[in-house]
Amino acid sequence: MIRRLTLTRALVYGVLLAFAIYYLFPLYLVFATSFKRFADVSLSTMWDWPSPISLESFAQAWNGRPEANIRGIGDGFLNSVRMVVPATVISCILGSLNGYVLSKWRFRGSETLFTLILFGMFIPYQSILIPLVRFLQSIQLYATISGLVLVHVVYGIPITTLIFRNYYAGVPNELVEAARIDGANFFRIYRSVLLPLSIPGFVVVAIWQFTQIWNEYLFAVVISSTRAQPATVALQNMGGGQFTEYNVQMAGALIVAAPTLLVYVLLGRYFLRGLLAGAMKG
Amino acid sequence: MTRERRSILLAVALVLVLVLAACQAPAAPQASQPAQEEQPAAEEAQPAEEGGENVLEIFSWWTNPGEADGLAALFEIYRQRHPDVEIINATVAGGAGTDAKAVLKTRMLGGDPPDSFQVHGGQELLANWVVTDYMEPITFLYEEEGWLDKFPQALLDMVTYEGELYSVIVNVHRGNVLWYNTAIFQENGLEPPRTFDDFFQVAEALQAAGITPLAMGGKDRFEVAHLYEDVLLGALGPDGYQGLWDGSVAWTSDEVRAATELFSRMLDYTNPDYSAVSWAEAAGMVADGKAAMNIMGDWAAGYFINTGRTLGEEIGYVPSPGSEGSFMVVNDSFGLPKGAPHRENAINWLRVVGSREGQEAFNPKKGSICARIDCDPDVFGAYHQFSMDDFASNALVPSAVHGSAAPDAFAATVLLDATLNFVVDRDIDLLLETLQQAAEETYLGQ
Amino acid sequence: MARTTALPRIRAASRRWDWERIIPILMISPSIIAIAIFVYGFIGWTGYVSMTKWNTLLPDYTWVGLENYRRIFQDVRFQADIRNTVVFTVVFIAGCLALGLTLAILLDQRIRGENTLRSIYLFPMALSLIVTGTIWRWIFFPGNYPADPSGINLILAKVGLEGLQWGWITDPTIWPGSRPEWLKVKLLVPLALLPMTLAAIWQMSGFTMAMYLAGLRGIPDELKEAARVDGASEWQIFRLIELPLLRPITLSAVIILGHFSLKVFDLVMAMTGGGPAFATDMPGVNMYYTVFQGNAFAKGSAIAMIMLILVALLIVPYLYSNRQEEM
Incomplete structure (x- = not known):
């Protein structure tokens, strides 16, 4: 009885955690990508965690490219x-x-x-x-x-x-x-x-x-x-x-x-x- | 009862006014001063210091490398001439300006014109803005600057309505160019295709070698129609192609059907993910060796150069299949909207745009050739000199997708929608009947 | 509830109370007038424009009756829009309800870290659809698979599931793909629409979960206890007690999700722009392009009115029944 119960609970937690991943992984991608340097961005490594961490992209996104008159956000x-x-x-x-x-x-x-x-x-x-x-x-x-x-x-x-x-x-x-x-x-x-x-x-x-x-x-x-x-x-x-x-x-x-x-x-x-x-x- | 109701109404109106005022005050505290200028709407759009600040707002869809750099070069000249004017670069991204035009129309209808905006000389300018009385004629500027004999008559005709000139053409692009990756062609022992037969042979060989033969975009909605228009020109020849726009060739005719069959066959050699690929990304596929060819206007030249490629070396070019001897004219121009908030600054902007200095600074970066005939060929690379030669000798035909040959009601919606649909369903009857019907409703019989 | 109406009327005869009846009306009037103009007036105006000839940049109010409606219904793109709206709405609502209910039931099992999990499920709701679309567009960008995959295809390659790679938002296939004589579009499910629906479910299912969770928490424990004493299994309790009691919540959720999906615009603009062909196009996007790109104001107004009618079919009975209850 006890064993069956814990098994069910494990299953419940498992499902809940699996869905937590569904909700979180796009966020992971956002963080992983936005903290990369330009040089480190490539499609084949898009899911890797950035190293080193860089704020370059945030500066670009915010300021745009003033020298080409492109506005940031x-x-x-x-x-x-x-x-x-x-x-x-x-x-x-x-x-x-x-x-x-x-x-x-x-x-x-x-x-x-x-x-x-x-x-x-x-x-x-x-x-x-x-x-x-x-x-x-x-x-x-x-x-x-x-x-x-x-x-x-x-x-x-x-x-x-x-x-x-x-x-x-x-x-x-x-x-x-x-x-x-x-x-x-x-x-x-x-x-x-x-x-x-x-x-x-x-x-x-x-x-x-x-x-x-x-x-x-x-x-x-x-x-x-x-x-x-x-x-x-x-x-x-x-x-x-x-x-x-x-x-x-x-x-x-x-x-x-x-x-x-x-x-x-x-x-x-x-x-x-x-x-x-x-x-x-x- | 009625009196009571009236007083309630009055009170309500008062409250409403107060609410409106409240809305306005915290949002743009500077904007609440009485509008002293002639264009109150514009005044509102620029919450600014007393007396209206000294700015110039230029609206365009030049956001990609190359074109943005060219625009920046024009701004640089303007800044040298008028250092006290702050330039606002109002750009809206998205290919051939599909989204930008939407925003522009909203603004024009809303009484908030920019000081000057990018517009394709031809039907896009005339049918949208001139006939409808949104533009100020600028013939006086051509006379003052002595420009009347500095531009080819064919171009001036495109921006003329009832004897008045309405915009300054800054550049000419060629729409019918096939770009190819020279390394891929060499490795596979292939020659760049000149005819449709060539094309299909080359494409077949490339596909057998596991290479995507033709890179095509679709994300900006115009790329597919652009390819179709080049195929029509190649298959029908310049006269037949022109006939589509003056009504002498029906969309449902046998020639057009045959051309459309060629188009359909070409689509079999394109990348399957085209719908999420922009024109620049499609050109990038050729540059990166992920695809062998791309048929796109020569703004792609600007893209290639700015991403470090040399035209004639890594990237080769020939007229698109069957279109040798024809030059699909795509142009950009700037005009003077009625009620431009800073009219003097705008006129000075047009002076820069039409000047030889401006055009020689702009066009090499943009990847286009001058609209003026007196530009120095030496400031251009080999590709552009080739383009200038062809421009001088070829049959010049107007692009529909890029706003010259047909009004927006045809070119910016039906033509794009129908070709995008065609890529998937390949129903030639549906495509041609849709286009014929839309042609009759929009530009034929005028 | 109805008792409150009695309050101001108690001494309706006296002048002072008369004034007291006017002030509340006066205070609410700006809102009422604003709604009258901005909602009903503007809708009327749009309805009027939809029956005129105004299809260029210059307003032309020549009356043409239902001509614009006739034309949009013959339009491939609009037919695709209607098909897509139906498919999107059904899959989206079903997905949100199923996922929301499942998560709510599981979270209701006295879970450790419930607050954290609930927050995780719900946070996409705080994002702009433009942000959601930007992110998911990248996830679903197929790349040149199988040689050079990107996004989710790359993950599939890394875990050895290359066989599951496909074109996602770029796949033009319509399933099963037959086309009735009287239609210009194939039926029924555009495959590219499914990844987009998945992104929309990501955004809104946490919200459905929160509604169901609130509903489950509102069911008195005694009710379930009594059933247990009577020997009911947990499944019976769920099916015979909880599920019927959750029905009003399901109705509310369907209304909220349904009107969201009938109006979807931002997500399409950020993810696909409507392509390939019109596999992911929606009436809201079509209206935007028809008006601001094709200058066809009357036609665009007709599309907008169809959207309004679709929403009204869903909302008006709901509002009406709610109103009746309270009278």
Whole structure:
């Protein structure tokens, strides 16, 4: 009995570890390649661990080749930061307000409205792309970081509203009721009852929006000029042209992935909660 | 009720404006100043110091070794003449500019033109940008600089619409060149093929020797169609090939069908992983001895030279099979978009592009020949002198894949898609009927 | 849930409460207006453009009805897109669900190092699809095998499995490859699509695992205990108790994964660009090229509307049923 059990357990661990390898080996390849020197990169040794370890490719990926006027992804990375921070902050504020209204101040038709808002989360963005470009052009925000921020805030409304609404649904109505009896108005209740309880909600939404906006590509490639180009576009451009050297491409991939990976490592618990909140209603 | 609703709407509008302002402020704090220039959209695109910074944004798809070096040489001349101007090299990678053109159109439609952009002289320039009123005529510049007799008339015609000139052609490439690895040919006792019969004999021998006969790309989506266009030229001759674009030869005709059969046979000798290989990587296969031949425009010359090969030694060249005496013209030019954010800088850029100094600096690196007729042959290597001679004497025909012979609606989508599909399914009827139908819809009957 | 609606209405008669009813609506209005314009307005506009003649760089709003739709459905590339979308969606969802459920069940066995393993399974979710595509493109680049393999073919060569080498993302084979009279593309499975699906599963299966794990943890132990007392085997417990209780999670997962796969764009752009031929092409990629390369705005809009309809077929019943439950 005991023996059979341990055998099963060994099998379970074996399978789990095998899948861990499936998830990790692309990452291994990225590290192994990006820390190689140019001279050491060749197809026949692509899976070998680099020796010596070199940061050459990271410098190239970040700076490009200035002497040939080829841009690295450094500028794109900074653009992404400039885009993602304000977009995330505004998303959080809007989502929190919407969630507050839709959970604690329902009105006739608010459920229908909520469903209509939610639909916006699922649409393929190709279906709004052309009018979006022309609209941004008409308000002079096309090909700017501000334009990208606006777009990400607007199309982030459904998911942020959903997460906050579900989050606030867990706050007992009695608390709101009690505050109202004390004479608190809409804003007072928000500030003194909901907001203090909201920190985890804000963290979840902020992480979610941060990763989504950072990783987004379609808007980034369509609504960006060279100057406002986010990191994902810079990386994709690098792959297609000058840098056929794989170590530079992989270094670039690692640089672009670093912020979201970092967030994931540091705040993984909340990240998971954001994912699940995005996945499941109510 | 209606009044209430209206006031709500008003409040909402106000809040929306505030949100918009909030969006803008932290993102680009410098951009919120009132736009004083004539081109507010452009002003927005360049969040910069007061009064608009002194920059020049040049849009191109020159990112590979050789072409990027040539562009850098042009920038160098510009910097010497205008040291105070900061040059922004706006490049989008990807072969014959497939991705770059997508980005460019987005920007042009979005009211955010670069100061000047790379465009193939011919239908790509005229049908896309001139007829649709996106470009400013620059005949005045040709007159000021005395360029009207410095370019061959055939080239000027390609960038002329209703009597006005619209761009400056910086270079001429030849599209119909077969590159081969001389060592492989010597070892196998082979001569470079001149005709289709030669080609199939050579390819058969190479395949028997275990060598990939013909390296082909496909990742950038244009390489297959490029090969097809060269085969059409080789099989139909210059007049027959021209007939495809003026409507005198139907895509569904017997000659084209026979040419397509040749094309299909050639595809049997290509590398199976072509779909993940870029044109540069395909040329690299020949350079590295992994394949014997590659049919590609002579921008490949720039690639070979910049990766340390000598043309005529390691790498040999002949016109693609059957196309001796014809010169498939591929050109690049720069124009002046309406609403260019820095118009003066852009005009100065065009002066550099059209100058003999600029063309002599650019073209040897790019692997092309001058569009001007007064360039010094001595600044070029043997291959380019050969190309200059042929350019002067051969029948000149426009490339469709590279934007001269047909508008994008045909050349940049249907032609590429249909040939990419053909590599796999080899359905000649489907290919030719698709092309004939698209030709009727896009460029015939105009 | 429905109780909350009663709150603001309690004293609806008084002026003060009236104002209190307006403020929440006022606060949510910017979002509603933004969604109305950016989602519904723009969709309407795209739908309108899809029925016009605007197929050059100059807008032309001449009405042509469903002509653009007729044309895209006759297009080889679009037919391939639909085929690929169906295959990709089915394989991707099935793969994610199977892998996610397996991992969740195994992780639920009181495993040492569960947190670490869970993090490993989940981390690809934090990556951009462009990064994922860049990495996997290299892994699946076949090289000139068997002589000079690269990527995964190289590993196969090193462990002595040369026989398993193939073209991966460059293999144009369609399996089984028959072509019905009324179609221009062969059916059914483009082999090059499978490695791409594997990359997508890599990205999203950890997420499915997390959903299932949360679901399993939500099943009360007493339920299982009671079944055990009644003599049920572990397999019976799984099949008769856990699996039915996980059904809502499976539904949610299918919705999330399904709408992801119907919209896939970045991954294709980074991995293959759609080739060979159209073996890995998707409607989103086709739309991008049709519009921004071929200048066919109306045709591209029609493709986008088809994408929207596909997504709506999946999402609208789901949203509607959720809404009903809450009323």
